[in-house]
Amino acid sequence: AQSVTQLDSQVPVFEEAPVELRCNYSSSVSVYLFWYVQYPNQGLQLLLKYLSGSTLVKGINGFEAEFNKSQTSFHLRKPSVHISDTAEYFCAVTESGAGSYQLTFGKGTKLSVIP
Amino acid sequence: DGGITQSPKYLFRKEGQNVTLSCEQNLNHDAMYWYRQDPGQGLRLIYYSQIVNDFQKGDIAEGYSVSREKKESFPLTVTSAQKNPTAFYLCASRGADFDEQYFGPGTRLTVT
Numbered sequence: 601a602q603s604v605t606q607l608d609s610q611v612p613v614f615e616e617a618p619v620e621l622r623c624n625y626s627s628s629v630s631v632y633l634f635w636y637v638q639y640p641n642q643g644l645q646l647l648l649k650y651l652s653g654s655t656l657v658k659g660i661n662g663f664e665a666e667f668n669k670s671q672t673s674f675h676l677r678k679p680s681v682h683i684s685d686t687a688e689y690f691c692a693v694t695e696s697g698a699g700s701y702q703l704t705f706g707k708g709t710k711l712s713v714i715p
Numbered sequence: 716d717g718g719i720t721q722s723p724k725y726l727f728r729k730e731g732q733n734v735t736l737s738c739e740q741n742l743n744h745d746a747m748y749w750y751r752q753d754p755g756q757g758l759r760l761i762y763y764s765q766i767v768n769d770f771q772k773g774d775i776a777e778g779y780s781v782s783r784e785k786k787e788s789f790p791l792t793v794t795s796a797q798k799n800p801t802a803f804y805l806c807a808s809r810g811a812d813f814d815e816q817y818f819g820p821g822t823r824l825t826v827t
Binding site (some may be wrong): 609632634636641642643644645646649651690698700701702703705706707708 | 720721723745748755756757758759763765771774803805807809813815816817818819820821823
């Protein structure tokens with residue numbers, strides 16, 4: 601079975617500062633990895649995904665993530681945050697070739713950008 | 716304009732009543748999913764369907780039921796057997812095997 605751990609439930613950061621949201625996963629097989637963002641009372645929007653190939657993945661809104669197989673991590677980074685980045689961020693994993701492609705989500709990290 | 720619609724946005728029910736949440740997609744996706752979201756808990760899978768007339772239980776299916784009679788529609792019924800139904804419910808769909816899941820805007824259900 602797969603699992604996802606998001607190490608920080610809340611991350612406050614000043615505007616224009618860099619941020620890293622941490623995600624570690626556990627799986628015995630190859631995986632696909634995703635980061636989603638959720639604004640209050642809305643659905644989830646995909647930020648980026650890792651399927652294969654280059655371990656550095658670039659997404660929307662200036663976010664990027666790096667897949668590290670040896671450390672089973674997929675941390676999300678942004679070099680300079682904006683007030684509009686205030687939201688909850690979810691890391692998710694699915695086993696590649698699993699058929700159902702069920703996503704297992706972490707519990708989320710709330711990013712608060714301080715003006 | 717393709718996407719997933721969920722209605723209503725807010726739903727209020729009395730304890731002991733069944734309630735059905737709507738999920739419709741016009742993305743021509745085969746797979747559809749229902750998740751429950753509680754504060755600090757992330758998203759947990761209730762049911763999923765990979766094709767019309769077929770569906771599978773997720774991690775927390777007890778007290779819920781679904782149907783998949785049409786490709787576009789995957790309604791979720793929260794029955795009176797669900798002990799703690801108040802939550803935010805999200806529907807999603809997926810196209811290709813390696814594709815991401817696309818989410819609807821969610822329905823917030825409050826049961827008193």
